[in-house]
Amino acid sequence: MVRIAQATVYNIRKDLFAHLQQLPIGFFDKRLHGDIMSRVTNDIENISGTLNSSIVQILSSVVTFVGILAVMLYLSPVLTLITMLVIPIMFFGMRWITKRTQVFFKEQQRTLGQLNGYSEETIAGQQMVKTFSREEPVIEGFRERNEALRGAGFWAQTYSGSFRN
Secondary structure, eight states: OHHHHHHHHHHHHHHHHHHHHSHHHHHHHSOOHHHHHHHHHHHHHHHHHHHHHHHHHHHHHHHHHHHHHHHHHOOOOHHHHHHHTHHHHHHHHHHHHHHHHHHHHHHHHHHHHHHHHHHHHHHHHHHHHHHHTHHHHHHHHHHHHHHHHHHHHHHHHHHHHHTTO
């Protein structure tokens, strides 16, 4: 499973890099370099982590579910049917939760990209910052972006964490 997950991530990285090479210059002019780098590295890393852990968990859960279902059917088909009626309710409940948490995680990734982009641009232009004595405004800009990321991350993790089993 890990081999499949890593091969998938490898192909995604390769395709994404090839796609970036085909984009017009205007795309790069409108975005911070650090923002692009952050999205490429962080998003791919999130996909990798999800694939590596989720595939094994899903397979394990399916095998466990089938085993439990078989035993339940053997012991009491009527109670098994009643129990299975809860599954659609859980499915729609999880869809509802996912739609709400997705907004928070998108905001978290957006603010992370802004922070990384700001940091990368500032570090690359550190000579200009020092030359024009712009340390305080740069530090304040970093604080603002860092605070926005903290807030977005807090709500994303709080909202999704409150629904874990």
